[in-house]
Amino acid sequence: MKLESTMLKAAELLAEFDEKKGFSNLFLRHRLKDGEWDKGLVVSIFYGVLRNSILLDVLIKRLSKRGKVRIKRVARMLLKVAMWLMLFARFKAVHVTNVAVSIVKGRWIWLTSFFNAVLRRASALNLEDLEKEFDDSVFYSIPQPFLDVLKSDAFFENNRDKILRQFNEEIPVFARKMKNSVDLAHTGALTEVFSGWYRVKFSRKVERGYSVEKIANSGYYITSLSTYIVERLFDRFLDDSSNVLDIAASPGGKSMIASEYVSHVFSNDNKFEKCFVLKRNFKNYGIDNAYIICSDAQKLPLKAKFDVVIADLPCTHAGFVRRHPEVKYKITRGLVNSAAASQLEMLKAASKLVKPSGVLFYIVCSMLREETIAVCSEFLRENADFIPVNFEKNLKFLKDPTEFALAEFGVNWVRVFPGGDWDGYFVAVFRRKRSA
Numbered sequence: 311m312k313l314e315s316t317m318l319k320a321a322e323l324l325a326e327f328d329e330k331k332g333f334s335n336l337f338l339r340h341r342l343k344d345g346e347w348d349k350g351l352v353v354s355i356f357y358g359v360l361r362n363s364i365l366l367d368v369l370i371k372r373l374s375k376r377g378k379v380r381i382k383r384v385a386r387m388l389l390k391v392a393m394w395l396m397l398f399a400r401f402k403a404v405h406v407t408n409v410a411v412s413i414v415k416g417r418w419i420w421l422t423s424f425f426n427a428v429l430r431r432a433s434a435l436n437l438e439d440l441e442k443e444f445d446d447s448v449f450y451s452i453p454q455p456f457l458d459v460l461k462s463d464a465f466f467e468n469n470r471d472k473i474l475r476q477f478n479e480e481i482p483v484f485a486r487k488m489k490n491s492v493d494l495a496h497t498g499a500l501t502e503v504f505s506g507w508y509r510v511k512f513s514r515k516v517e518r519g520y521s522v523e524k525i526a527n528s529g530y531y532i533t534s535l536s537t538y539i540v541e542r543l544f545d546r547f548l549d550d551s552s553n554v555l556d557i558a559a560s561p562g563g564k565s566m567i568a569s570e571y572v573s574h575v576f577s578n579d580n581k582f583e584k585c586f587v588l589k590r591n592f593k594n595y596g597i598d599n600a601y602i603i604c605s606d607a608q609k610l611p612l613k614a615k616f617d618v619v620i621a622d623l624p625c626t627h628a629g630f631v632r633r634h635p636e637v638k639y640k641i642t643r644g645l646v647n648s649a650a651a652s653q654l655e656m657l658k659a660a661s662k663l664v665k666p667s668g669v670l671f672y673i674v675c676s677m678l679r680e681e682t683i684a685v686c687s688e689f690l691r692e693n694a695d696f697i698p699v700n701f702e703k704n705l706k707f708l709k710d711p712t713e714f715a716l717a718e719f720g721v722n723w724v725r726v727f728p729g730g731d732w733d734g735y736f737v738a739v740f741r742r743k744r745s746a
């Protein structure tokens with residue numbers, strides 16, 4: 311497939327995304343039908359440029375040597391695409407320059423010499439030199455407000471190099487086998503990482519037959535491997551007699567896993583459209599023991615109390631920064647504080663629905679201290695009838711403990727930083743005292 315159409319498609323998508331914002335995975339979902347471009351490469355370029363956007367912008371500014379150059383959004387994205395291909399994907403600089411210039415000649419002829427000059431200068435750069443030259447915010451393209459939040463965290467500071475090195479890496483796609491899954495073991499499309507959990511393989515040979523869509527349509531749930539941590543804990547805390555409530559359930563990942571351990575689950579979400587997603591997923595994955603409630607978690611019309619309440623709460627998504635690089639450009643201390651405050655309120659509401667001796671799961675796809683550990687401390691301070699549950703021994707499940715090196719453990723919580731196969735994640739478990 312032609313590199314020309316692939317680069318142009320990636321630039322057009324980046325320009326449109328830059329204008330519309332939103333979540334990158336949802337944005338890309340319907341925009342990559344077959345065409346003259348290499349779909350896999352378009353996706354890699356799209357995410358590559360998004361992840362390294364600040365560094366690429368700074369370099370363009372420096373290399374253009376003409377002060378502020380006004381160029382169309384798509385043309386600017388094309389320049390970033392070409393620079394990303396040279397610097398990060400190590401495509402031959404001459405080839406990338408020729409292709410970019412030929413696109414420019416056909417569309418914005420007045421930019422030809424500018425593109426030529428910038429890309430020729432860019433071809434002399436290499437990442438090792440740039441790392442020495444720029445501070446972390448520029449080199450790793452982490453906006454200062456987000457970096458400031460991270461820097462106030464001792465665990466981050468103590469593991470700074472290790473964390474930053476993995477911050478912009480691609481993360482594999484994982485799939486969990488559900489009860490009605492077709493067995494795809496013979497296809498070579500999946501590699502088992504833990505029992506029932508698979509890494510999706512993307513070799514060209516495999517992808518032609520088994521795309522992510524086809525794997526999902528074969529009954530596998532595409533989700534973060536970090537959810538496996540929750541499954542190990544469900545294994546310990548849920549049994550057939552447990553009465554379970556999932557207060558923020560859509561799209562249904564935790565509810566569906568929980569439904570395999572218990573006779574029934576109540577799954578709540580506050581938005582109608584999200585409840586439809588829940589309904590569709592339960593139907594597609596053959597879940598017939600989960601009942602949907604559509605209510606604000608803080609006003610749930612329930613008199614009953616539950617053995618297990620799952621509070622997998624809305625957050626900044628900071629832990630999913632490698633899957634959704636756009637997240638890092640939005641995080642500020644204000645956003646983190648407001649996410650933490652609303653989590654505390656929802657956690658308190660959830661706690662009221664836990665039976666004496668029952669357990670409360672607090673889960674977020676973030677590793678930021680303020681919306682994880684700090685929320686736990688505040689919750690325990692305000693709710694003396696709950697105690698931390700020691701689950702340390704339940705997490706000794708990894709084949710290679712070094713895979714989890716970017717994690718911090720508390721008595722009843724684990725905080726994972728994005729790295730290796732893992733998304734940033736936080737899980738804590740509290741137990742309501744018997745006498746409550």
Ligand SMILES: C[S@@+](CC[C@H](N)C(=O)[O-])C[C@H]1O[C@@H](n2cnc3c(N)ncnc32)[C@H](O)[C@@H]1O
Nearest residue numbers: 558559560561562563564579580606607622624
């Ligand atoms: C992190 S997601 C849950 C993911 C889900 N547990 C899973 O495993 O697939 C958080 C969910 O909380 C829902 N939500 C946000 N505010 C809520 C509220 N006040 N009451 C109930 N649900 C809420 C959102 O619509 C979103 O679907």
